[in-house]
Each structure stands twice: as C-alpha cells, then as structure tokens.
Amino acid sequence: MYWPRLDPDTEQRMRARHARAAKALDVRVEPGGEFWGWAGRTLGAPGRTAAGQPAWLRLVSCPEDKASGKLRDGALDAQHxxxxLDGRRPALLAVHDAVDDGTAYRAELSARVDQPVLSDDPVLQRDLQLPDSWWADLTGTLEKVAAVDTDRVAVRQQYMDRAIPEFVGIPAPAVTCWSAAHSDLHWANATAPLRILDWEGWGQAPEGFDAATLYAYSLLQPDTAARVRDAFPVLGSPAGLAAEATVCAQLLQTVARGDNLTLGGRLRHWSQELRRR
Structure with missing residues (x-):
C-alpha cells in the first residue's frame, strides 16, 4: 500500500466517494487490498462487476477547476x-464522473491484475531477481508504446529548459527524438508477469524517458539499477542524455520539496555524472 501523507479527512472523503462510484458502476468492492496514491489523490480497490468479472476500481480526485487535460483523460486516451498492449496494460472497462463541493472525481473501472506490484513504494527497497523474459517483455512493450503517434505531451521542453539547469547544473540537452512514453514507470506500477499500471500521464517525452525513470527509482539497489542499464542501452548514450537529465531534475526537485529524501544522495551523484558527460 503506497500511502504517504494521508490525513484522516482525506481518507474518510475518498472512501465515501469510492463507495458511491462503486454503486454507480454496479461494482461490488471486495474487502482488503486498498491502494492509495500520493497524498490520497487516488484510491483503488479490487471488486467484481455485476457479471462477476474481476475488476479494479480506481478513484481520482482533483479540484474542479483542474478537471481537464492530460492527466484527466490519460486512461481513456490510452485505451483508445x-x-x-497484448495484455501488458489492464483494459479500461468504464468511467464515472462526479463533482462534489469543488472537487471533481473520476472513477476508472479496469480489468483486474491479480499479480501484486513489484514494490509497495515507487523507490525500490530490495533487489529484484527478475528473469530475462520479464526484461524482454518490458523492452518490447515500451518499444510498442514509443511507436505510437500521439499529440499527448508528458514532458515539455519549457520544463526541461528551466529545471535541468537549476537542478542538474547543465543546459537542457537537445532532444534527438521525441516518442510516446508511459512517463511514470516505477516499481509500484509494474508486476511480474509484466503488467504496467497507471497510464494517466502517458505522452511524448525524450527518447529513453521510461528507462531513465525506472533507473532513477532503482538507485538504492545497485544490482537492479545495473540491470536496467543493461536492458536499455540508450542510458549512457548521447541520445539518452536529455531523458536522463530530465528525470534527474524532476526527482531532485521533489527532494528539494521534502519528498524522496532517500534518493537525494544517489540523485546528486547521478547529476555529477551527467555534468561530466
């Protein structure tokens, strides 16, 4: 359960809205198995449809005036x-929208993934011994995503131009290739056998962005981090520099805000390597 910074009022409100969404979609929520997103913004739980199909009901909340755009429609766009993705992405079955007291809620009903995620925390806390077939499935799936034509944007050039000099200490590297990416590929969003969860933020990003993200969240486990680099030769190459610098800047920015503090030292070391390159 990924449950940081959750206050009791948020917990009560989200559980109540989740129950309403389940009723609206005719889903019977099963006890146990709750999964909370960052600061209680999302709440997911297993359930079954009226036809008995295993499903996952995920509720996303945001201020009403921000209930539009990339994140709001990410799951719908990904389904369309x-x-x-040949079974690597849970199919979206239905959505339900509601607004209450200035907060917008979207419930997304998806096919259930029965395998547990590889980590309860996006930052990997233990080395993983995954078979070569898992890594082949991952690289093949991300190649299929990268080949998709989309006008969705996950990473903006304006952000790179501002954040990379500030947090990494180099000018934003030129992007040699933009391609579609999941954009939030960490260990709490993947299972074995491979399923990749939470597609709300997918879109165009510098080549190698998903690989760089997974590498960043592996930094506390050197063997797994090395395996990520082996699987994705773009890391360490000139073509991957823009993606690596962007991901490093993003996470160093979160550290500056008081989050992901366990990664701080490793990220600063990574930024030094990027400056040398």
Whole structure:
C-alpha cells in the first residue's frame, strides 16, 4: 500500500466517494487490498462487476477547476490508442464522473491484475531477481508504446529548459527524438508477469524517458539499477542524455520539496555524472 501523507479527512472523503462510484458502476468492492496514491489523490480497490468479472476500481480526485487535460483523460486516451498492449496494460472497462463541493472525481473501472506490484513504494527497497523474459517483455512493450503517434505531451521542453539547469547544473540537452512514453514507470506500477499500471500521464517525452525513470527509482539497489542499464542501452548514450537529465531534475526537485529524501544522495551523484558527460 503506497500511502504517504494521508490525513484522516482525506481518507474518510475518498472512501465515501469510492463507495458511491462503486454503486454507480454496479461494482461490488471486495474487502482488503486498498491502494492509495500520493497524498490520497487516488484510491483503488479490487471488486467484481455485476457479471462477476474481476475488476479494479480506481478513484481520482482533483479540484474542479483542474478537471481537464492530460492527466484527466490519460486512461481513456490510452485505451483508445494503445488498447491492452497484448495484455501488458489492464483494459479500461468504464468511467464515472462526479463533482462534489469543488472537487471533481473520476472513477476508472479496469480489468483486474491479480499479480501484486513489484514494490509497495515507487523507490525500490530490495533487489529484484527478475528473469530475462520479464526484461524482454518490458523492452518490447515500451518499444510498442514509443511507436505510437500521439499529440499527448508528458514532458515539455519549457520544463526541461528551466529545471535541468537549476537542478542538474547543465543546459537542457537537445532532444534527438521525441516518442510516446508511459512517463511514470516505477516499481509500484509494474508486476511480474509484466503488467504496467497507471497510464494517466502517458505522452511524448525524450527518447529513453521510461528507462531513465525506472533507473532513477532503482538507485538504492545497485544490482537492479545495473540491470536496467543493461536492458536499455540508450542510458549512457548521447541520445539518452536529455531523458536522463530530465528525470534527474524532476526527482531532485521533489527532494528539494521534502519528498524522496532517500534518493537525494544517489540523485546528486547521478547529476555529477551527467555534468561530466
């Protein structure tokens, strides 16, 4: 359960809205298995449809005036454009929208993934011994995503131009290739056998962005981090520099805000390597 910074009022409100969404979609929520997103912004739980199909009901909340755009429609867009990626992405079955007291809620009903995520925390806390077939499935799936044509944007050039000099200490590297990416590929969003969860933020990013993200969240486990680099030769190459610098800047920015503090030292070391390159 990924449950940081959750206050009791948020917990009560989100559980109540989740129950309403389940009723609206005719889903019976099963006890146990709650999964909270950052600061209680999302709440997911297993359930079954009226036809008995295993499903996952995820509720997303945001201020009403921000209930639009990339994150809001990410799952819907992914279903329309990517489908289930040969079973690697849980199919979206239905959505339900509601607004209450200035907060907008979207409930997303998806096919359930029965395998547990590889980590309860996005930052990997233990080395993983995953078979070569898992890594082949991952690289193949991300290649299929990268080949998709989309006008969705996950990383903006304006952000790179501002954040990379501030947090990494180099000018933003030129992007040699923009391609579609999941954009939030960490260990709490993946399972074995491979399923990749939470597609709300997918879109165009510098080549190698997903690989760089997974590498960043592996930095506390050197063996797994090395395995990520082996699987994705773009890391360490000139073509991957823009993606690596962007991900490093993003996470160093979170450290500056008081989050992901366990990664701080490793990220600063990574930024030094990027400056040398």
């Amino acid at each position: 454009v990517l489908g289930d």
